[in-house]
Amino acid sequence: MLYDLIDSLSGDFSISTLCTVLGASRTAYYRYKRGGSHRPTARREEKKLLVERVFGEHKRRYGSRRIVAELRDQGYPVGRHQVRSLMKTSGLRPIQPKSFVPRTTDSTHGKGIAGRPVPPNLLLDQPPPEAPDRVWVSDITYLPLAGGGWCYLASWMDGAGHPVVHQEDSGLAGG
Numbered sequence: 001m002l003y004d005l006i007d008s009l010s011g012d013f014s015i016s017t018l019c020t021v022l023g024a025s026r027t028a029y030y031r032y033k034r035g036g037s038h039r040p041t042a043r044r045e046e047k048k049l050l051v052e053r054v055f056g057e058h059k060r061r062y063g064s065r066r067i068v069a070e071l072r073d074q075g076y077p078v079g080r081h082q083v084r085s086l087m088k089t090s091g092l093r094p095i096q097p098k099s100f101v102p103r104t105t106d107s108t109h110g111k112g113i114a115g116r117p118v119p120p121n122l123l124l125d126q127p128p129p130e131a132p133d134r135v136w137v138s139d140i141t142y143l144p145l146a147g148g149g150w151c152y153l154a155s156w157m158d159g160a161g162h163p164v165v166h167q168e169d170s171g172l173a174g175g
Helices: 002-009 015-022 026-033 042-057 064-073 080-090
Strands: 136-144 150-158
Touching: 002 015, 002 026, 015 026, 042 064, 042 080, 064 080
Parallel strands: none
Antiparallel strands: 136 150
């Protein structure tokens, strides 16, 4: 066993040097010498599984502070340093997702398109349409997805005030 090897070589080398060279913890070695266990307890393993579960549930986005808060809310008494240690031994490193702000058209700049003046909004000067299928308006928006991507939602609406229509019913799909 590793600690027995350290013990046998301790007459020739310092404990600190032996532990560094052999990759052992000095604290664990001295605990072993006192008769304590150097192996994780069942309670520590249980907490490690809880930390891994919360970390996975939140798609690797939670760090030690948020995991501690969630586990305490669930009734598990844990400390932040203990959670950090468990995360380190499990190889759990939270990711910082990149923030994404969709770039949309800024229609308020007043510069027009390709050096030309801003075209007038023709609908502002017209009375509302009296019959359906005369004027159509549309809009597009961005929806964040759970996996971190984005989805685009486009809608078309009859300018006469009718509700948003299905594409096959609008005649715009080509049949």
